[in-house]
Amino acid sequence: xxxxxxxxxxxxxxxxxxxxxxxxxxxxxxxxxxxxxxxxxxxxxxxxxxxxxxxxxxxxxxxxxxxxxxxxxxxxxxxxxxxxxxxxxxxxxxxxxxxxxxxxxxxxxxxxxxxxxxxxxxxxxxxxxxxxxxxxxxxxxxxxxxxxxxxxxxxxxxxxxxxxxxxxxxxxxxxxxxxxxxxxxxxxxxxxxxxxxxxxxxxxxxxxxxxxxxxxxxxxxxxxxxxxxxxxxxxxxxxxxxxxxxxxxxxxxxxxxxxxxxx
Amino acid sequence: xxxxxxxxxxxxxxxxxxxxxxxxxxxxxxxxxxxxxxxxxxxxxxxxxxxxxxxxxxxxxxxxxxxxxxxxxxxxxxxxxxxxxxxxxxxxxxxxxxxxxxxxxxxxxxxxxxxxxxxxxxxxxxxxxxxxxxxxxxxxxxxxxxxxxxxxxxxxxxxxxxxxxxxxxxxxxxxxxxxxxxxxxxxxxxxxxxxxxxxxxxxxxx
Numbered sequence: 001x002x003x004x005x006x007x008x009x010x011x012x013x014x015x016x017x018x019x020x021x022x023x024x025x026x027x028x029x030x031x032x033x034x035x036x037x038x039x040x041x042x043x044x045x046x047x048x049x050x051x052x053x054x055x056x057x058x059x060x061x062x063x064x065x066x067x068x069x070x071x072x073x074x075x076x077x078x079x080x081x082x083x084x085x086x087x088x089x090x091x092x093x094x095x096x097x098x099x100x101x102x103x104x105x106x107x108x109x110x111x112x113x114x115x116x117x118x119x120x121x122x123x124x125x126x127x128x129x130x131x132x133x134x135x136x137x138x139x140x141x142x143x144x145x146x147x148x149x150x151x152x153x154x155x156x157x158x159x160x161x162x163x164x165x166x167x168x169x170x171x172x173x174x175x176x177x178x179x180x181x182x183x184x185x186x187x188x189x190x191x192x193x194x195x196x197x198x199x200x201x202x203x204x205x206x207x208x209x210x211x212x213x214x215x216x217x218x219x220x221x222x223x224x225x226x227x228x229x230x231x232x233x234x235x236x237x238x239x240x241x242x243x244x245x246x247x248x249x250x251x252x253x254x255x256x257x258x259x260x261x262x263x
Numbered sequence: 264x265x266x267x268x269x270x271x272x273x274x275x276x277x278x279x280x281x282x283x284x285x286x287x288x289x290x291x292x293x294x295x296x297x298x299x300x301x302x303x304x305x306x307x308x309x310x311x312x313x314x315x316x317x318x319x320x321x322x323x324x325x326x327x328x329x330x331x332x333x334x335x336x337x338x339x340x341x342x343x344x345x346x347x348x349x350x351x352x353x354x355x356x357x358x359x360x361x362x363x364x365x366x367x368x369x370x371x372x373x374x375x376x377x378x379x380x381x382x383x384x385x386x387x388x389x390x391x392x393x394x395x396x397x398x399x400x401x402x403x404x405x406x407x408x409x410x411x412x413x414x415x416x417x418x419x420x421x422x423x424x425x426x427x428x429x430x431x432x433x434x435x436x437x438x439x440x441x442x443x444x445x446x447x448x449x450x451x452x453x454x455x456x457x458x459x460x461x462x463x464x465x466x467x468x469x
Contacts, residue, residue, distance in 0.1 A: 011440050015415065043447045048415070050396040054304075055416040057393075061299040061316045066291060069320050070284060076324050077282040 001030040006037050014044030201249060201258035202231050216251040220262075228261065272337035280327040291320055294338060297417060298345045304412045305349045307401045311356075315348045335426040342417075342427040346409060353405065399449045407442030414439050 001009075009027045012019040031038045225244045228235040249258040270278075270289070278286035298319050303312035322344050323330075330340050400408060400416075413424040414435070421435045428435070 011436070011443060014443075043451065044443065047396075047443060047447055047450070050392055051400075051411070051415040054393045054396050054400075055418070057300070058296065059300055059303060060296045061313055065313055065317050066288070066295070069291060069317060069324070070288065072321060073279075073284055073287050073324050077284070 001026045003030075003034060003037055006030045006034070007040075010037075010041060010044055014041060014048050016048075196262050198247065198262040199233070199260045201247075201260045203258050204256050216249050216257060219248045219250055221246050221248055231259070231261075233261065273332055276323075276327055276330060276337060279323075287324070290323075294341055295320070297338065298341050301342060301412060301417060302345055302349050304397075304400065304416055305346075305405075305409060306353060307397070311349065311352050315345050315352065318348050319344045336423070339423055339426040342413070343429070346427060350405060395450070396446075399446050402449070403442055403445055407438050407445060410435055410438040411442040411446070415443075 222243045245262040251257045275286045275290040299316045302315035413419045421432045424435045425432045
């Protein structure tokens with residue numbers, strides 16, 4: 001045996017572990033012949049002695065640990081579906097937090113989905129109403145409407161007072177506008193103060209078609225009447241100094257997406 | 264329910280799972296010392312050792328059915344849980360004190376606490392040197408420390424230690440050898456720092 005192979009056997013030798021008797025004898029013989037390996041073995045044995053003295057200490061967990069654990073055990077047995085929570089430490093209860101967080105996220109997503117569906121439903125209702133009214137509307141709009149501003153019949157959409165009130169759901173229910181009989185018997189009248197005539201939305205960005213169902217917010221603004229020309233619409237020059245109402249669709253990113261002019 | 268004179272851990276666990284508090288108490292008193300000392304020797308903190316002991320047995324209370332006797336003894340299972348909790352706590356508390364393989368750091372302040380007057384290795388049998396050894400163990404890298412603690416302080420076999428740590432037996436052997444060598448080196452360095460005695464490193468490889 002040389003020092004290299006002695007090194008491989010020194011742990012078992014110094015720790016008095018079970019090992020092959022022949023190998024043990026060879027290692028001991030080498031230690032007897034090699035002063036360095038003898039010193040190394042002495043160091044290892046001294047270390048083993050120190051470690052064993054250290055291991056001899058019979059320290060145990062304090063009694064309060066046992067008491068709290070027994071209490072937790074009783075609680076667990078009494079309510080097996082509800083895990084008992086120990087007084088000390090909380091590392092094992094992370095999954096409770098994760099479950100709570102996941103449930104909260106799920107709830108928020110559900111609410112958002114429901115709100116989005118409601119919003120889409122109202123928009124579709126508006127479009128349906130506009131379509132129905134378009135069919136019912138006489139070919140010539142009654143007087144009082146600026147004929148040059150008046151769009152083609154297929155471009156006419158009704159903006160009822162629900163949107164202006166800022167509480168479409170409430171006013172929709174209150175007004176009972178969804179009843180089919182009401183829709184059919186109520187013609188669109190330009191002189192009706194609750195009815196507005198609007199052009200179709202004119203896209204402001206790269207010619208994208210933009211409808212109220214695309215999301216975002218509609219902001220009512222007033223603009224110089226001369227702005228009609230900027231969008232290719234005819235303008236009554238005699239009233240060029242006046243102002244005209246418009247609805248601007250502002251996307252979720254804050255950019256204006258489309259505009260329609262309202263009377 | 265009456266227990267046999269020396270019920271096995273598995274028997275106690277089964278009775279405990281059935282709601283027998285006495286079985287739990289017997290099992291706890293049988294195994295808590297080892298778990299507590301392991302956590303204490305790994306962390307050097309009694310507070311951590313108490314927390315870890317409590318966590319280990321709380322896991323046993325809540326999930327006793329997770330223990331699989333075919334994968335090892337219940338003691339090894341408990342040590343494994345304790346090891347995970349200790350390492351997590353040490354990582355969280357940033358109590359790791361790296362011990363580089365190179366001996367350069369050994370001459371730094373980190374070894375100052377290990378310096379003992381006289382001949383440390385020759386005086387290891389003295390009680391006052393136990394703290395020196397404890398400190399030397401605590402500054403070992405965790406991968407060596409846990410093997411030294413399990414094999415030398417808890418006298419586990421290589422196979423049992425491998426089951427606790429979840430690695431190969433050969434890995435345990437090599438880590439134990441390296442860990443012990445680091446301990447010896449640490450104490451010898453302290454000794455040489457004390458009396459500036461040079462250690463002849465020449466070895467015969469004849």
